[in-house]
Amino acid sequence: MLTIKNLHAEIEGKKILNGINLQINAGEVHAIMGPNGGGKSTLAHVLAGREGYEVTEGSVTYMGKDLLGLSVDERAREGIFQAFQYPIEIPGVSTANFLKHTINAVRKHQQKKELSAKEMIAFIKKMAKMVEMEDDFLSRSLNQGFSGGEKKRNEILQMAVLEPKLAVLDETDSGLDIDALKIVANGVNQLRRKDNAFIVITHYQRLLDYIIPDFVHVLYNGQIVKSGDKNLALKLEEKGYDWIKEEALAII
Amino acid sequence: MTIPNTIDKNDSRTKFIELFRLYENTLNGQKDYVGHAIQKSAIQRLSDDVDFPNRKNEDWKYTSVAEVLEQQYRQPKLVDITAADIKPFLFEGLDAYLLVFVNGKYNKDFSSKDELSKKIKVQDISSGLQEDELTKTTVSEYLSKWATKERNPFIVLNTAFAQDGIFIDVPNGVVLDRPVHILNIAFTKDETTVISPQKIIVVGENSELTVIETYHHLNNPQQTYLTNTVTQVVLKRNAIVNHFKIQNEGESAFFINNTEVEQMRDSTYSSYVVDLGAKLVRNNLSSILKDSSTNTNFYGIYVGMDKQHIDNQTFVDHAYPNCNSNELYKGILTDNAKGVFNGKIMVRPDAQQTNAFQKNHSLVLSKGASMNSKPQLEIFADDVKCSHGATIGQLNEDALYYMRSRGLSKKEAISVLKQAFLTEITELIKIEPVREKVEQMLLDKFKQLSETTNELLN
Numbered sequence: 140m141l142t143i144k145n146l147h148a149e150i151e152g153k154k155i156l157n158g159i160n161l162q163i164n165a166g167e168v169h170a171i172m173g174p175n176g177g178g179k180s181t182l183a184h185v186l187a188g189r190e191g192y193e194v195t196e197g198s199v200t201y202m203g204k205d206l207l208g209l210s211v212d213e214r215a216r217e218g219i220f221q222a223f224q225y226p227i228e229i230p231g232v233s234t235a236n237f238l239k240h241t242i243n244a245v246r247k248h249q250q251k252k253e254l255s256a257k258e259m260i261a262f263i264k265k266m267a268k269m270v271e272m273e274d275d276f277l278s279r280s281l282n283q284g285f286s287g288g289e290k291k292r293n294e295i296l297q298m299a300v301l302e303p304k305l306a307v308l309d310e311t312d313s314g315l316d317i318d319a320l321k322i323v324a325n326g327v328n329q330l331r332r333k334d335n336a337f338i339v340i341t342h343y344q345r346l347l348d349y350i351i352p353d354f355v356h357v358l359y360n361g362q363i364v365k366s367g368d369k370n371l372a373l374k375l376e377e378k379g380y381d382w383i384k385e386e387a388l389a390i391i
Numbered sequence: 392m393t394i395p396n397t398i399d400k401n402d403s404r405t406k407f408i409e410l411f412r413l414y415e416n417t418l419n420g421q422k423d424y425v426g427h428a429i430q431k432s433a434i435q436r437l438s439d440d441v442d443f444p445n446r447k448n449e450d451w452k453y454t455s456v457a458e459v460l461e462q463q464y465r466q467p468k469l470v471d472i473t474a475a476d477i478k479p480f481l482f483e484g485l486d487a488y489l490l491v492f493v494n495g496k497y498n499k500d501f502s503s504k505d506e507l508s509k510k511i512k513v514q515d516i517s518s519g520l521q522e523d524e525l526t527k528t529t530v531s532e533y534l535s536k537w538a539t540k541e542r543n544p545f546i547v548l549n550t551a552f553a554q555d556g557i558f559i560d561v562p563n564g565v566v567l568d569r570p571v572h573i574l575n576i577a578f579t580k581d582e583t584t585v586i587s588p589q590k591i592i593v594v595g596e597n598s599e600l601t602v603i604e605t606y607h608h609l610n611n612p613q614q615t616y617l618t619n620t621v622t623q624v625v626l627k628r629n630a631i632v633n634h635f636k637i638q639n640e641g642e643s644a645f646f647i648n649n650t651e652v653e654q655m656r657d658s659t660y661s662s663y664v665v666d667l668g669a670k671l672v673r674n675n676l677s678s679i680l681k682d683s684s685t686n687t688n689f690y691g692i693y694v695g696m697d698k699q700h701i702d703n704q705t706f707v708d709h710a711y712p713n714c715n716s717n718e719l720y721k722g723i724l725t726d727n728a729k730g731v732f733n734g735k736i737m738v739r740p741d742a743q744q745t746n747a748f749q750k751n752h753s754l755v756l757s758k759g760a761s762m763n764s765k766p767q768l769e770i771f772a773d774d775v776k777c778s779h780g781a782t783i784g785q786l787n788e789d790a791l792y793y794m795r796s797r798g799l800s801k802k803e804a805i806s807v808l809k810q811a812f813l814t815e816i817t818e819l820i821k822i823e824p825v826r827e828k829v830e831q832m833l834l835d836k837f838k839q840l841s842e843t844t845n846e847l848l849n
């Protein structure tokens with residue numbers, strides 16, 4: 140589904156990604172961990188197509204296409220979804236209205252059957268229920284005045300209604316209490332299918348108790364310095380990152 | 392009448408005086424009726440006392456009417472319209488009494504005057520002045536005032552040229568069951584005309600009225616014309632009026648709207664102004680509070696593109712205690728469009744416990760576009776709460792990115808954000824078919840904008 144080869148990227152002339160290699164197949168969940176400032180969010184932004192990040196080397200192939208040649212909205216319509224670490228508040232746009240706009244845009248592009256107004260509302264409400272969001276949130280302005288946990292659940296709701304092929308969750312768990320974390324994890328688990336894939340960026344192993352990853356990678360200094368299965372996350376939890384940093388330095 | 396020798400041939404007033412002479416010749420036998428005497432005194436006053444403003448005039452500092460005045464205007468002709476012509480201008484799903492004006496003249500064919508007359512008084516001014524006592528007393532009071540005392544030259548001009556205006560009188564204690572939609576259509580074929588709609592609306596004690604004035608046109612877009620309209624609204628004790636003015640004139644039109652409100656004790660007047668069309672727009676909206684405990688709400692939306700110039704002048708005169716006024720104007724400007732907002736609030740010495748709030752927010756989306764916003768608070772009472780605020784901003788890039796990351800194209804995302812910016816006002820429109828129509832008109836306008844807009848974002 141996604142093949143990242145030797146990806147180098149910089150922002151404002153500052154090198155942040157220094158040769159990422161990653162292969163993601165349909166049906167897989169990849170966790171990306173690592174110390175702050177390692178480049179995890181940058182990788183998420185580069186995959187989603189945020190302007191300002193310059194790819195200086197390498198390639199990203201998504202569903203056989205050159206991903207880097209597509210704009211952010213084209214990627215979204217092609218099935219890429221980024222759950223933001225810091226979702227934006229948009230006053231004046233109700234959550235329901237926003238969801239309708241995006242669902243239409245994505246479905247139309249993917250040549251899926253358009254939903255009637257009635258089907259649309261039913262679909263949105265069903266998904267809202269899954270992330271335990273009350274209906275009155277839907278009529279409120281997007282994210283405006285939402286608590287941190289509500290914003291994150293709203294991200295999962297958007298993911299649920301857009302049915303992406305590849306979802307990148309950037310620290311969706313940070314700042315959540317255990318109940319909210321379970322809701323988010325449960326949302327992801329319900330959406331896991333054979334034909335989609337997830338990249339779950341997280342600081343904490345505890346999320347991975349609920350979303351069981353197929354692979355765990357450590358991103359440090361803009362490179363994936365270690366990969367393993369879910370046990371790697373447990374080891375990181377126990378021993379911290381220092382041993383990884385030392386190993387990485389030894390290689391250089 | 393005589394034209395004073397002192398007047399300069401090139402003076403814009405000369406052309407209107409000439410035009411008035413031509414108009415008089417078409418009146419034939421009607422010259423004697425009382426309305427004509429008023430028209431005559433108005434044109435006399437225009438030649439003697441009041442002149443059109445230039446930019447040295449403080450209230451016209453940012454708006455030049457030179458182009459408006461240099462035209463050679465004609466009085467509009469009578470034209471026929473069809474039901475199909477007016478259909479696009481109606482509010483789908485709105486059950487309203489309809490009054491249609493074509494080129495400022497009341498058109499009986501498409502109006503529900505008979506039905507409306509069962510509930511309230513609806514009288515065309517020209518015949519009312521001759522036949523009807525109430526019209527004679529109430530209407531001539533305003534007409535004479537405009538002809539002899541008015542300082543605003545455009546009101547004087549309207550008084551001189553208005554034909555077949557309308558007088559609406561809601562008796563005491565009548566809550567009208569449906570809104571009155573006053574549809575104004577400009578259809579001047581290929582003549583540069585001056586259209587002079589005139590409305591006098593009196594709402595009695597404990598009565599309630601919703602009036603939706605809309606201004607549309609059937610002209611080709613290049614056609615120049617001037618709509619110079621005067622609406623007087625009087626609210627008696629404890630009356631409620633919701634007053635909409637939705638303007639989508641032709642792109643080469645000039646639109647000057649003079650709305651004067653008088654409010655008696657405990658009355659509530661709410662104005663909703665939406666300006667989308669016309670090359671030059673000047674709205675003069677004022678409310679004179681003539682007793683205590685009144686509420687006044689002025690809401691406005693303006694969207695300008697190309698070289699549109701949209702000027703909103705508002706004035707609330709607080710002279711009695713315990714009155715509230717609340718103003719919120721929001722607009723979006725692109726290309727080389729210019730916006731002006733001048734909000735005057737006068738709080739006179741006796742107007743204690745006044746609450747007066749005013750806000751004006753604009754999105755200015757290109758380097759060539761600009762906004763001049765000026766609050767003008769003059770406060771002579773000490774126990775008052777007054778505030779004002781004005782901002783000028785651009786679209787929020789983070790919001791734009793967020794929406795695009797969910798699959799909306801840049802164009803769509805921009806359109807949603809523009810709409811969102813105006814939601815604070817559109818959501819105040821409680822009549823759903825009206826709100827939906829306004830939202831649709833905004834979207835249509837945004838579509839026109841999207842080709843040229845947002846150079847700041849590129």
Ligand SMILES: Nc1ncnc2c1ncn2[C@@H]1O[C@H](COP(=O)(O)OP(=O)(O)O)[C@@H](O)[C@H]1O
Nearest residue numbers: 150151153155174175176177178179180181182
């Ligand atoms: N807009 C930016 N401008 C300059 N430096 C940035 C910007 N965004 C991120 N960085 C830098 O890039 C590095 C990686 O950041 P980030 O990708 O956010 O890491 P992580 O998500 O792993 O904590 C950090 O050193 C950070 O300071």
Ligand SMILES: [Mg+2]
Nearest residue numbers: 179180224310
């Ligand atoms: Mg991060």
